[in-house]
Every structure is written in structure tokens, then in C-alpha cells.
Amino acid sequence: MSGRRPAEVYQELNETRETFRLLDEDLRRVHLGWPFKLQPNDEGVRVLEGLFYSSDKFQAAREHHQGKVTVYIDPDDLSFATAVFPRDPEPYRLALQTTVFADLTVSEFLELMTQYRRENPELTTLYEDRIAKVRLERQDQLKKIGVERRLPRSYVNVGEARKKAKSLFASSRLVTTHVPIDTVAPGTLATAISGPGILPLGGASLIDHEPAEPSSMPTIPTKNSKPKAENLPSETPVRLGRPAEKGELS
Numbered sequence: 001m002s003g004r005r006p007a008e009v010y011q012e013l014n015e016t017r018e019t020f021r022l023l024d025e026d027l028r029r030v031h032l033g034w035p036f037k038l039q040p041n042d043e044g045v046r047v048l049e050g051l052f053y054s055s056d057k058f059q060a061a062r063e064h065h066q067g068k069v070t071v072y073i074d075p076d077d078l079s080f081a082t083a084v085f086p087r088d089p090e091p092y093r094l095a096l097q098t099t100v101f102a103d104l105t106v107s108e109f110l111e112l113m114t115q116y117r118r119e120n121p122e123l124t125t126l127y128e129d130r131i132a133k134v135r136l137e138r139q140d141q142l143k144k145i146g147v148e149r150r151l152p153r154s155y156v157n158v159g160e161a162r163k164k165a166k167s168l169f170a171s172s173r174l175v176t177t178h179v180p181i182d183t184v185a186p187g188t189l190a191t192a193i194s195g196p197g198i199l200p201l202g203g204a205s206l207i208d209h210e211p212a213e214p215s216s217m218p219t220i221p222t223k224n225s226k227p228k229a230e231n232l233p234s235e236t237p238v239r240l241g242r243p244a245e246k247g248e249l250s
Contacts, residue, residue, distance in 0.1 A: 051081075
């Protein structure tokens with residue numbers, strides 16, 4: 001070792017001699033991950049009450065097997081899982097179907113749902129977009145707190161995770177938010193500022209979504225020159241008044 005850290009020796013040996021190969025993800029989850037005995041269905045498998053995993057290859061293999069399967073997850077990365085059928089040596093890699101929980105650890109997943117449940121403890125329909133909003137707010141909050149605030153431990157064991165997940169997702173279902181036309185998402189009526197059902201305040205042209213007419217300077221009328229008189233035919237003008245010659249009365 002010569003006073004070096006094990007990580008430094010490992011890196012040097014791997015660069016110079018290529019001694020160690022990268023461990024396969026599925027093999028690592030099977031031997032080091034958390035196992036769950038689950039019954040698959042048309043949507044895949046449900047781990048820790050709120051994590052849905054599935055894949056096309058797994059669904060095709062499920063048609064030829066009956067009973068429960070063993071699903072292994074990595075508590076430090078919930079993006080993928082590995083499923084193993086009884087008497088089938090081939091492992092099946094499953095992808096997480098709920099993207100809002102991607103790249104989270106089990107501890108972060110449970111803490112996120114705890115904070116989401118704190119606002120609405122009796123809610124039975126969980127919307128993904130609102131969970132994503134809580135995740136962003138929680139991430140900003142943790143950045144401000146820092147390490148000096150004595151944060152709780154960043155890991156949980158499998159027993160604690162099972163118990164806490166069961167209480168968080170009891171009698172609840174996770175659905176994808178579908179916003180109808182001319183409406184806003186649930187719970188965002190007072191905070192939404194844009195969307196298909198939100199109209200800006202203003203004139204009638206804004207309400208009707210019509211472009212406003214371009215403003216122009218008022219036009220100043222121009223002075224039209226008088227039309228020239230046409231040349232009249234030369235005639236003897238008629239004289240009015242007394243006659244030029246004197247006459248006699250008869």
C-alpha cells in the first residue's frame with residue numbers, strides 16, 4: 001500500500017494492469033441489493049408500495065411463468081431493478097415507470113413522500129407533477145441547510161423501508177396527471193400563471209387571443225388645392241340695371 005488509500009491502489013492497478021472489471025448491474029443487485037417477493041401483473045411489479053417497475057422482455061416472460069418473482073433493487077439508485085423467475089437463470093432488468101423517483105435513494109424516496117404527505121395526510125390520489133414540485137422545493141431547502149445542521153443518517157435498512165412505505169402509500173394510488181382542455185392542474189388554481197385554461201387580464205383582444213392592432217400616428221388631412229376653373233365660352237355679358245339708351249313713351 002505504501003501509505004496510499006485503497007481507492008488509489010485500486011485505480012492504479014485497474015489503469016496499468018486492467019485487473020478489475022466493472023461488475024454487472026443485475027449481478028450486483030442480485031447479490032447486494034434488497035430482495036422482494038412480488039406478484040407481477042400487466043403493469044409490472046410494485047416495490048415498496050409506490051415504485052412501479054416493468055419492461056417488455058419481462059412482460060413476455062411473465063406469460064410462461066406463474067407465481068411470484070423475486071425483485072432486487074439497489075437502495076442507492078432506484079432507477080432500475082432486477083427480476084428473477086423461479087427456475088429461470090436469466091435475470092430481467094426492469095425500468096422505473098415513475099420518473100419523479102428516478103435517481104433517488106430509498107431514504108430520499110421515503111423522505112420525499114413524508115414531506116408530500118405532511119401537507120395532505122388523507123389524500124388518496126397522488127399526482128406526479130405535485131410530487132415533482134415538492135422534490136424541487138425539498139432540494140432547494142437541503143442546499144440551504146448544509147452539513148452543519150446535523151442532518152439525519154442518509155440510509156435506512158430494509159425493515160424500516162418496508163414499514164414506512166406501507167404507511168405512506170396505504171389505500172392510495174399513484175396516477176399520471178392529465179389536464180383537460182381549458183382547466184388547470186389539481187391544486188394549482190391559485191398559483192398557476194400560464195396554461196391552456198388561463199387567460200391574461202386585459203382588453204377584449206387579449207381575451208380572444210387576437211393580436212392587437214398596430215398603433216399608428218393620427219393622419220393629418222392635407223389641404224387640397226382648388227380646382228382650376230375651366231375656360232368658359234366668350235359671350236357678351238348681360239348688363240343689369242338701367243338701359244343704355246333712352247326711349248320715349250307712346
